[in-house]
Amino acid sequence: MIREAHWEQARGEAYSFWKQLTSEKISLNLCVDRTLAKDAVALVELPTYPTSAMDGYAVCGKGPWNIVGEVKAGAPMKGSLKEGTAVKIATGAVIPDKTFGIIRWEIATVDGENLSGEVKEGQEIRPAGLESKKGEVLATAGTILNPGLIGLLAAAGHDSLEVVRAPKATIILLGDEIVLDGLPHDGLVRDALGPQLPGWLHKLGVEVIATHYVSDELDLVIKAFAAASKTSDIVFTTAGTAEGPRDHVRAAIAELKGELIIDRVKVRPGHPMVLAHINKIPFVGLPGNPQSAIVALLTLGQPVIDALMGRKEAELHQIVTSDDIDVPEGFTRLVLGNIVDGWFEMGEYLGSAMLRGLAHSTGFAVADESMEEGEMVAWLPLP
DSSP, X not given: OEEEEOHHHHHHHHHHTOOOOOEEEEEGGGOTTOBBSSOEEOSSOBSSSOEESSSEEEEOSSXXXXXXXXXXXXXXXXXXXXXXXXXXXXXXXXXXXXXXXXXXXXXXXXETTEEEOOOOTTTTEEOTTSSBOTTOEEXXXXXXXXXXXXXXXXXXXXXXXXXEOOOEEEEEEEOSSEESSSOOOTTOEEOSHHHHHHHHHHHTTOEEEEEEEEXXXXXXXXXXXXXXXXXXXXXXXESOOSOSTTOOHHHHHHHTTOEEEEEEESEESOTTOEEEEETTEEEEEEOSSHHHHHHHIIIIIHHHHHHHTTOOOOXXXXXXXXXXXXXXXXXXXXXXXXXXXTEEEEOSOOOTTOOHHHHTOSEEEEESSOBOTTOEEEEEEOO
């Protein structure tokens, strides 16, 4: 167990502790944003046949040529072109045998059935296998599938793909002070994490199967943790990670013979975050303040999810800050903001309990020491 982990150390440990989930084969049209479980190769050459790159005329031998027919896309010509003949041809149509080259229609000279024009051997012909050869790897295991990749793999002959099973998550929100709808009253506060956490987790590739609100009573927390560990691949809790009289996350984990992996991370906001496991099921303990919770989600939760899904460990890019950033000694600070014209601009309302900064930002600058305008800072995007 690592207590008071450094931020980068915590991310690395959170990623390395878990094994990839099992895979499943699903239809290609359901694969967007899913993660490949194994390399996807071309099942055919791309293009599969030599095809025309332009609308025009396929010619054989030297001109002028006699136009003897037409070749449409999806309807290859039967037989071969003969010397001195040509056929009209559509973009993407299969090149007839014995074709010397293609003359674009806009530069061809046509008089009735007679054709003349300049042409070089192989002109405007896409050879079979120009884009990829049969058996060539088109996407490696761990790749997150986007619509462009789906189209490529469809063209390469795939009807379904082997993808990593999406982790099933339970969210457990702890506390006696939250109200779930309407206006806050009598010292209660409106729940802001219950409505937003499922959305962040969905963007990270997780399927939320249950959300539970649990009072700050140790026996109730233990019961909720035990039940979640039996049905989930990963569990997220909110609040209860400090060491006050009503903070029961650590005690519940211990009672269930769980193990703490990371106990607190030296980061602001989000310091009292926790990573543990109960029966090898990861439990990510998020602080109760909204901005701190999202920092913890990206610090510990995102690496765990990436590991479960077989994705590569995330690397952060560097950008230039347009603001001075103050960092407490010995801590890393995550600062909400946006990239504007390639520069980091700090957001407003940055208190750990505040929501406006999070609502209007696209990510966090990650600074492990104080820095001035013009210096380089790591960028951690929001999902």
